[in-house]
Amino acid sequence: MTTSAPWTRRGLLGGAGAALALGPTGGRPALGADKPVRLSFQRSSTLLTVLKLKGTLVERLAAKGFAPSWHQFTGVIEPMNSGAVDLHADVADAIPVFTQSAGAPLTFYAMEAGSPRAEAIIVPDESPIRSVADLKGKTVGVSRGSGCHFILAAALKREGLRFSDITPAYLEAPDGAAAFARGSLDAWAIWDPFLAIAQAKRPVRVLADATGLSSYNRYFLVNDSFAAAHPEVVGIVFDALVEAGRWVKANPKDAVALLGPVWGDLPPDIVATVNERRSYAIQPVERAALSEQQTIADTFQEAGLIPRKIDATAVRIWRPAASRG
Template sequence: MKNNSNLRRKLLTLLAFTPLFALPAHAQKAGDTVRIGYQKSSTLITVLKTRGTLEQRLGALGVKVTWHEFASGLPLLEALNVGAIDVSADVADTVPVFAQAAGAQLTYIAQESPSPSAQAIVVKADSNIKTLADLRGKRVGFAKAAGAHYLLIAALEKAGLSLKDIQLAYLAPADGRAAFEREAIDAWVIWDPFLAAVQRQSQVRVLTDGRGLADYQRYYLSSTPFAKARPDVVKVIVEALQETGKWVKQSPKDAATLLAPVWGLDVPTVEQANARRSYEVRAVLPERLGEQQKIADAFLAEGLLPKKVNATAVPVF
C-alpha cells in the first residue's frame, strides 16, 4: 500500500497537471450519484452532457449525474482511483498505462477504435524542419502522458532518434498553442480538436500524423468498485456512448453545430476534427490491447514509468 502511494506521488509530480477545480474528497453513497469526469476534448461525453441524455436515462434508475472537468487525462484517472469520481470519459491510450504504474484500481468499460490521423506533429509552414530527422536538437512541445507523447516517441524512433535527442517542452494544449504561435517551440505534437484549430487558424504543415506509428485508441473507464456495484449504470452509459458515436458520424454538421459553442470553435473546425475520429465505441477485448503493452514498454524504456507494467492486466466490463 505504501509503495503504491509512493508511486502515485512520483507520477503526479512527474506530470504536474491539476484539475480545473477541486473535487469533493468524500465518497458518496454508491449508486445514488454517478460522478463523471471529462476533458474539453471528450466529444461524446460532451454531447451527452449538453443534451442531458444521461440525466434522463439514469434518472429512471434513481441515479443523479454530476460533471467534473479536468485539464488532462492523468489527474482525471487519479480522481477515479481515489474515489472522487466514478466514471471517466475517454482518455488517450497512454493514460491508463501511467495510472496502472501508480497502482490505480480501474476497469475498462469501452474503447474507441483507432483514430491515428487525429493527432499529429505540426511545424510552421515555413519551418526548415522537413523530416522527422530534422527534429534533432529542436524544441518540441507536447502534453506529458498524452497520446501525443507516445506518437512523438514512435516518430523519433522511426527516424533513429529518441527523446534525448530533442529539447522537451511539457505543455498542456492551451499553453502549447501559445508557445507554438510565438515560436517558443519548433514543433508541436497535438490532437483534435486542437489540431484542427491550429490547421485552420495558422499556417502550419503536418510533419507526420499517427498513421503507421500510433493507433490512438481512446478508453472509457470506471473505478473498479463502482463498476462492480452498479453495472446497470455502466451499461446505460456505454450504450449511450455507442449511440452518440454513430450520431456524430452520421450527422457531422449537426454534431459540429452542437459542439462548436461548447468548445469555443467554429463549426467547420469541429467538423474537420470529428472527421478524423472514429467514434466507434466498442467492448474492450484482450486481443485489442496489444498496443497498450507497446506504449508501456516504450515509456519504461524512456525512464518515464517507475516500474514495468502488464498493460493487459486490467479488468474489463
C-alpha cells in the same frame, strides 16, 4: 487580452490544469435526486460532451436512482490516479499506461476505435524542420502521458533517435497552443480539436501523424469500486456512448451546430474536420486488442518515462452483457 476571434485560447481552451464542475443542461443532479454519478470529460471528449448537452443520461440514470454530475479537466492523469470522479474522461491509448504504472484502480469499459489522423507532430510552415529526424536538439511541446507523448517517442525511435535527443516541453494542450502560437516551441505534438485549430489559424506542416505508429484508440475507464458496485450504471453509459457516436456520424451538421458553441464558437469547418477525423465507433474492450497498449508501455519504459515494465493487458475489463462469453 484582446483577441480577433471568439475561438481563441481564452474562449476555447480555458485555464490549463483547471477542474471545472459544470452545472445545468444535464450537468447537476436534480434536487432530491439520489446518488450522483460523477463523470469527467475534457475538450476532446466529444461523445461525453454530446451526452451532457443533450441531457441523455439524466432520465436514464434517474430510473436507477442516480443523477449525472459533470466535471471538466484539462489534465486527466491526476484525477484518474486519485479517483476524483466515478467514470473518467475518454483518454488516448497512452494515458492508461501511466495510470496502470501508478497503480490506479481503474477498469476499462469501452473503446473508441482508432483515429490515427486526429493527432500529429506539427511545425510552422516556415520552419526549417522538414522531418522528425530534424527534431534532434529541438524543443517540442507535448502533454505528459498523452497519446501524443507516445507518438512523439515512437516517431523519434523510428528515426533512430532517443527521447533524450529532444528537449520536451511538458505542457497541457491550452498552454501548448499558446506557446506554439508565440513561437516558443520548435514543434508541437497535439491532438484534435487543438490540432485542427492550429491548422486553421496558420499554415503548419505535419511531420508525422499516428499512422503506422498507433491506431489512436481512445479508452473509457471507471473506478474499480464503482464498476463492481454499479455495473448497471456502467451499462447505461456504455449504451449511450454507442448511440452518441452513431448520431454524430449520421448527423454531421447537427453535431457541428451542437458542439461549436461549447468549443468556444469554433468555425463550423473546424468542428467538421475534427468530427471527420474521429471514428466515434464505440465498442467493448477485448483483452486481445490491448496488444498495442503493450507496445506503448514498452516504448515508454525504454525511454524512461515509466519506472518499470508492466503487462498492459493485465487490466480489469467490464463488458456489456450481450458481448460476454
